Amino acid sequence: MDMHGIVPMIRCEDVHKRFGRLEVLRGITFDVAKGEVVVMAGPSGSGKSTLLRCINHLERVNQGRIYVDGQPVGYREVKGKFVERREREVARMRASIGMVFQRFNLFPHLTALGNVIDAPIHVRKMSRRQAQEAGRAMLGKVGLGDKFDAYPAQLSGGQQQRVAIARALAMEPKVMLFDEPTSALDPELVGEVLEVMKSLAREGMTMIVVTHEMGFAREVADRAMLIDEGVIVEEGPPAQFFNNPRHERTKLFLSKIL
Amino acid sequence: MMSIPLPSLEFDPHVVWRFLFNSVILEGARTTIIVAILAQALGVVLGVASALMRMSKNPLLNIPANFYVWFFRGTPLLVQLLFWFNGVPELFGGNPDITRQLTPFRVAVFGLGVNEGAYMTEIVRAGIESVEAGQMDAAKSLGMTYGKAMRRIILPQALRVVLPPTGNEFISMLKNSSLCLVISLVELLNAARSIYVTNLKVLELLAVASIWYLVMTTVFSILQAELEARLAVGMRERPPTLFGRMTEAFGPSRARFRD
Numbered sequence: 001m002d003m004h005g006i007v008p009m010i011r012c013e014d015v016h017k018r019f020g021r022l023e024v025l026r027g028i029t030f031d032v033a034k035g036e037v038v039v040m041a042g043p044s045g046s047g048k049s050t051l052l053r054c055i056n057h058l059e060r061v062n063q064g065r066i067y068v069d070g071q072p073v074g075y076r077e078v079k080g081k082f083v084e085r086r087e088r089e090v091a092r093m094r095a096s097i098g099m100v101f102q103r104f105n106l107f108p109h110l111t112a113l114g115n116v117i118d119a120p121i122h123v124r125k126m127s128r129r130q131a132q133e134a135g136r137a138m139l140g141k142v143g144l145g146d147k148f149d150a151y152p153a154q155l156s157g158g159q160q161q162r163v164a165i166a167r168a169l170a171m172e173p174k175v176m177l178f179d180e181p182t183s184a185l186d187p188e189l190v191g192e193v194l195e196v197m198k199s200l201a202r203e204g205m206t207m208i209v210v211t212h213e214m215g216f217a218r219e220v221a222d223r224a225m226l227i228d229e230g231v232i233v234e235e236g237p238p239a240q241f242f243n244n245p246r247h248e249r250t251k252l253f254l255s256k257i258l
Numbered sequence: 259m260m261s262i263p264l265p266s267l268e269f270d271p272h273v274v275w276r277f278l279f280n281s282v283i284l285e286g287a288r289t290t291i292i293v294a295i296l297a298q299a300l301g302v303v304l305g306v307a308s309a310l311m312r313m314s315k316n317p318l319l320n321i322p323a324n325f326y327v328w329f330f331r332g333t334p335l336l337v338q339l340l341f342w343f344n345g346v347p348e349l350f351g352g353n354p355d356i357t358r359q360l361t362p363f364r365v366a367v368f369g370l371g372v373n374e375g376a377y378m379t380e381i382v383r384a385g386i387e388s389v390e391a392g393q394m395d396a397a398k399s400l401g402m403t404y405g406k407a408m409r410r411i412i413l414p415q416a417l418r419v420v421l422p423p424t425g426n427e428f429i430s431m432l433k434n435s436s437l438c439l440v441i442s443l444v445e446l447l448n449a450a451r452s453i454y455v456t457n458l459k460v461l462e463l464l465a466v467a468s469i470w471y472l473v474m475t476t477v478f479s480i481l482q483a484e485l486e487a488r489l490a491v492g493m494r495e496r497p498p499t500l501f502g503r504m505t506e507a508f509g510p511s512r513a514r515f516r517d
Contacts, residue, residue, distance in 0.1 A: 087403050097399070
């Protein structure tokens with residue numbers, strides 16, 4: 001619990017992650033409040049994506065703790081000790097943590113609607129009819145009301161990423177993690193994806209967005225963060241982060257991408 | 259039939275024609291098809307299981323799977339069939355109950371299937387590895403367990419890669435089932451042989467058997483192409499399926515692949 005006595009939606013405590021001898025995350029600590037939008041930036045290889053993957057336990061942390069909605073991710077606290085949860089329980093936790101990937105990772109053998117309703121039916125055990133209804137509404141919301149039956153290969157990159165967002169939202173997640181959602185897109189398709197994310201932020205979704213879209217960060221982020229070499233170099237409100245960065249590394253980074 | 263003059267070979271096309279639809283031959287062909295289908299099915303099941311075991315990091319799973327593939331690919335199929343049919347009863351001291359259970363048909367399906375499973379392991383593994391790692395990430399991020407992600411997301415995609423070599427395997431299976439002659443299974447070749455040992459029309463009956471093998475392999479090749487076309491769902495250019503073209507010509511189009 002933070003000082004206001006409210007459980008943060010996401011809490012990372014001293015998170016370390018190593019791949020062999022390479023330490024990718026070297027002690028990351030931060031909280032994300034319910035409804036907060038946090039933008040993470042940083043050079044490639046700085047550990048941003050790895051951090052997101054740790055938050056839904058796609059990667060195991062080597063040290064430290066991550067909590068989502070007060071629950072330790074991937075682990076269970078038994079008499080002060082942490083025990084890794086069973087696969088089924090980890091899966092259940094992940095179901096309420098939405099994730100959007102750089103390369104969309106849509107299921108190519110399913111239609112747009114099929115992508116959106118598969119997990120609600122087979123994980124949430126929703127009836128097909130109910131899932132289809134909700135799925136159509138969700139695709140409508142991301143502006144793809146006319147693409148229910150299209151296969152991913154028949155869609156543009158921007159459309160695919162919007163299906164991917166709809167797919168994650170269909171699970172009614174508590175938080176959404178965006179891993180460079182627009183980096184694989186042609187420039188003219190970036191806007192349509194950012195629009196969907198902006199409206200999601202306005203609706204009060206708790207979001208962590210790894211991106212270099214600084215316009216988006218200025219407009220919708222509550223907080224911006226620079227991660228480099230596995231640590232948080234600087235964090236603060238976007239106005240301060242962009243206009244008066246305190247750290248040299250932030251200045252250098254911003255000068256390169258702006 | 260054509261009459262090609264082959265005096266020195268004493269090959270009589272009329273004999274071929276006479277035996278082509280002989281009931282013993284047809285019964286043998288039927289056995290060949292049934293044994294091949296059942297053995298291939300067993301091979302696919304074993305192949306999927308063993309591929310998943312082989313890809314596991316757990317040595318209790320991957321070592322047995324590696325051993326299975328190594329052993330059954332490394333020894334001749336003929337030896338394996340003779341082992342199951344003649345060797346296993348020996349292991350049980352010629353126990354008549356065991357021997358009675360080991361009918362040529364059962365041993366054929368089992369022996370061919372177990373051997374096939376070793377080859378299918380590699381085919382299925384290549385298929386699974388052809389699916390991008392991001393697919394498993396996406397499935398897991400939606401709350402699927404490994405098993406559910408495999409069944410719903412990975413294996414259906416692997417199928418497209420697995421199918422063509424599996425078709426080839428099945429074609430080989432149709433022909434390799436003739437090895438079951440040595441365990442006295444009356445399949446197509448053995449049926450032909452049983453006739454020529456009495457009438458001595460060796461060439462003609464081998465021709466009869468060959469014609470049926472060609473018919474079977476041709477029919478299954480066409481079915482394979484059809485199945486591949488249907489699985490090409492989600493691709494930009496779907497090759498037209500035979501049934502698709504037929505229904506287009508004769509009636510309302512079939513419902514598309516469902517979500």
